[in-house]
Amino acid sequence: MLFLEIKTISTETADKAYLTEEGFKALDCTESELFTIKAGCNEVKVNLYRLNQSTNSIVGPRVQLYLPKITYKYLNLPESLALSALVDRPKKTIKIGPFLGYLITRNKRLRIPPFTTQRPMLQLFSKIAREYGVISFAFAPQDIDWPNRKINGYIATPLPDGNVLWRKDTFPFPDVVYNRVLNRSSERKDLINETVKNLQKVPGLHHFNPRFLNKWETHIILSRNPGMVEYLPQTALLRNFSDITEFLNKYGKVYIKPINGSLGANIIKLEKVPTGFQFQYRRKRKNQSGIWPDRLALQTELTKLLGRRLYVVQQGLDLLTYQGRVFDVRVLLQKNGSGRWTTAATVARVASENSIFPNIAAGGTAIPIEKVWESFTFGDWKTSEIRQKLLDLGSNVHKTLEEELGNFAELGLDVGISKTGHVWLIEVNSKPSRKVFPKNQPHLKVQSIINIIDYARYLSGFSNPQNNTGDYYESNLYTD
Template identity: 30%
Template sequence: MSQPVLGILTLYLNDSGMLEEKPIYTRMILSGKKLGLDVFVFTPADVNYSTNRINAHIYDTESKSWSRRWRSFPHMIYDRCRIQKSHRFVQLRNFRQKYGHLTFLNRVLRNKWTVYRTMRKEVDFIPHLPMTQMYENSSDLTEMLRKYPLVYLKPINGTGGRGILRIEKQQDGYFLIQGRDQDRRIIRPQRASIAGVHGRLASWNLKDNRYIVQQGIQLKLPNGRVHDYRMLVQKNGIGEWEVTGCAGRIGASGSITSNLHGGGRAIKMQTLLTDWIKDEERADEVRLKAEELGVKIAAFLEESYGRLCELALDLAIDRKGQIWLLEVNPKPAREVFIQAGERETYKQAIIRPLEYALWLYEQKKRREKIAPAID
């Protein structure tokens, strides 16, 4: 019997052929071997469209070294490609168009604005969604600042805290602007009138760069640092959604985001939440409610956009215990759990997509026995 094969689809970070998550791929290949799953890594640039062969990245578990080898297409594809402004992303779009009929563990999720509008259609999610609108012109921002003392400006396709701005109304009527530029560099707080705010934002070209304006949630700790929670929801080995783990994140000094790449640090969720709410029993209730919400969100988005295998949800929890969904990330990293000291959760986060891939493979084989595969 042939061994099931999983291809991890990714993108080179640059033209020299650097892969972003090689240590994670190594762990997945090692774990896959123990499970009876053959795993290799490839990018759209490695595909020969004439022969339908792949010049794959192979990790030898005996010699502990990487090499290249021509392989046939895998039974399943695990898409780990993140958005890039490069020719490599054009290659990815071409690949998805040509090979979209293949079995993917996860389909493409839409941008922040589209996901928000989709989720607003489900009445149960509305209380958990900060008010958000597309930035079309300066009046959109002015209107949001009239309604809310704190707003965020976010690129609809941004990741890692890049290009996010925080604008907060002060008691004297002025506004405090701070954030991060496209290279994640911290923009120090600047005071301005409403006219000054629009003037300073003119160079950001918010409309052409496609930004959203989002209601802000007050999440500053007593030390002035912001915090939130990263929840990982994944399919398990029987194809069902489960919360693998959730960790707290505390932003760097002067940062408006908690992203680890921007200097933030991770902490156990229960520790941070209990300290924030000041009631351990209430913190337990909120955590369980957040987990229930996470599973519902994942199932709903899969129903809306097609097969998914994992999602990271960035959650804010205010002083009253109200849970807010800040963002959905379809290509989540796992390092937050290592940094929070949750090694078993980290291992589970790596293994679950592999277990799900094996389940999906078995389901497909059963269908093929009954009728020709349709996927």
């Protein structure tokens, strides 16, 4: 694998590029040989010529490619960055990059680029991307210049004092777009929908995790797989009040969930008790609970709470608790630098006292799964039958969803474990949060970002597949 350092040269001839003598030897090419130079999804054909070294100063590595400034402009390359390129000699291609774009939405209330609450997280992504030789930048739909195939995005630039400056620059359409639109209301806007559809039409551009998952759609897709049925709680689209009473009569307790909800918002738990119907839900960051005495009160109050949203009604489950608190297991599935799925992390999310919501955004706490598992005296987590079931479940989930919905690079599975040891798939998230990692396991968060960067390099053609065996395996991320 041969890399070239990219330099500019003052000439107005756009169809020529220049190599040092060492470059010609390394590429084993001939004078005026035709090559294609690619940057992201943009490309130009040039003839390669020897650089007149007597009139040009050579600095740094001597295997260098010199491009005219007009070619830089045509490819929409950022002139302020140090660039390198990967050579594919058989295909006569020189590929500059790789370029990774983070698709975001712009927050009008913020005055500091890149105008998003994700700024700290994107800075960490950008830092790791730089360490892995990836040019990454953030952009919103308004930053795309479709006719000229360029993006006026923002790149995180480290400063000597340790701070980070987000600087505006010009970039080609990237090799890979990582969809970081993090709320459903933004995703539903016409501008975002149109942008995502148009990006997916760009030849050579890879776009992963393009949208949020709909709970009902996800259930229907997964239930078509015979290997998934045992993991899925009984679920139905809520059409009328009788659906709720039918589930309550059959299971004793049920969950009512918005099909497009996130972070535990607007979920209602109902349970039949001798004095009526016990309820629990969360509104405006506060947990609400009580008892509705009869079916009339149940129907009246639910009508007020549910409004016009679409919901599913789901079988209530008798799950294990940790120190008397509700918990679930978050399994983070990600693709790696080989394009293979891995289990990047498995952690427990424990609800706060008297809460039914283990979500971190609802006050839950992330705890190492090994610690929770030890509390049940079930033995070693790594060798447990439940862990193997989670691996099998993850394999089934990602294969089934990708067959129906397209390319994903990461999925978050929320799993419950019953008191009899049965594994239940509660929910699948296509935009999993990185706030889920335990504070004493920061390496899991870092590795989850490295996996995304590695996968972007893989899609861009800048990394070789590793010699992994099997279609599915778990990363060894439990050692410090």
